[in-house]
Amino acid sequence: MQEIIVEKPYKFQPPFRRNIYPWLLQRLKLVDRFLKKYEGVESYELRGIDHLKESLRQGVGMILAPNHCRYADPIAMGWVVRPLGVHIYAMASWHLFNQHPLQSLAIRMAGGFSINREGIDRQALDTAISAIVDGQRPLVIFPEGTVFRNNDRLQPLLDGVAFVARSAAKRRAKLGKPPTVIHPIAIKYLFQGDVVKSITPVVEEMEHRFAWFRPICHQYSMIDRVKRLCDAFVATKELEHLGQTGSGDIAARRAHLVERLLGETERRWLSSECTDSAILPRIKALRLRIVPELLGAAEQGRMQELRCDLNRLYVAQQIASYPDGYLESPVTNTRLLETVEQLEEDIWDRARVHRPLHAVIEIGESIEVTESRPAKGESDPILTALEQKLRSMLSALSQEAAVIDSIS
DSSP states (O other): OOOOSOOSOOOOOOOOOOTHHHHHHHHTTHHHHHIIIIIOEEEEEEEOHHHHHHHHHHTOEEEEEEOOOSTTHHHHHHHHHGGGTOOOEEEEEGGGGGSOHHHHHHHHHTTEEEEOTTSOOHHHHHHHHHHHHHOSSOEEOOTTOSOOSOTTOOOOOOTHHHHHHHHHHHHHHHTTOOOEEEEEEEEEEEEOSOHHHHHHHHHHHHHHHTTOOHHHHTTSOHHHHHHHHHHHHHHHHHHHHHSSOOOSOHHHHHHHHHHHHHHHHHHHHTSSOOOOOOHHHHHHHHHHHHHHHHHHOOSHHHHHHHHHHHHHHHHHHHHHTSOTTTTSSSEEHHHHHHHHHHHHHHHHSOOOOOOOEEEEEEEOOOEEOOSOOOOTTSOOHHHHHHHHHHHHHHHHHHTTSOEEOTTO
């Protein structure tokens, strides 16, 4: 289980505002070096950069809203602004500032500032809104809220991006400044090597962990071997949390497990189950209740109970990260790679680097932000427009990935 919950009082981490720091990062090509060494991203291309140039020319307040499928995404945004001669501000989860002092320093130098996902972080919101109103740098917000290793699928968007955008639009209007816009940005990573050769050692290690007999495993295609590992992972979580494995359709079993984990926790903390089908808003609502109590708990027994509840939320998010039909024909090499990386990370909390990856970053046309809020029960037009554009762009980019033979 990755340490995404920080068990100490939150302290806002502001960005370094001097341009010398991100200028040095760009000058020394540290973005390129980091992504090549630690993420396997060895090349990239930008598409639609003229959309950003036009927004800069108009002097609008700007939000850049990319999909979030890899930990490389925030760093890759440095490539987006490189030809523009500007720098960015970006929201980053609080836990990232607590992993290593040098990482915290690097995030702040690049324009990143912390956001407390387990509370109402007014400092982060004020910083984000002020950055857009000021307009000197674009603000990066990942509207999915967290990383999902499903590059061809977009998760339901959280409403934070719309709240920040509207708040900034109102303030800019009062000051007589040009409007606020959101640019959807689709990031697609294309694997340019032999994916079966690259993932075979990882797959064999996971099969060995489940004590599977190698000659039997080798009777299956690589796609089927990965599917079997996904099913085995679900079965282990069923045993862990339900006491027995399920039967029948694996998609239904995943959905049942997620609902059991979330529903039972919601009944304890919220008095009733949530009717929202989106997983992340439900998890966020629960964390908002559980984490503050964990920080204030003194007895070890009570702390362990709260950690168990947080673990259930973590597992629910893990299981929901395997979308139905992602490895059905036609299967691309990137989908197979992402699934193996997801499995490895879920089992060992880390995923090995596979290279070479090529990043295609496409900037969409701007979406102008309106100040009016949707009526209760109505869908948010800002989120709807952003989601539609991102889905369309990702769908087109998914066609560029190499299809692999089902017998591979």
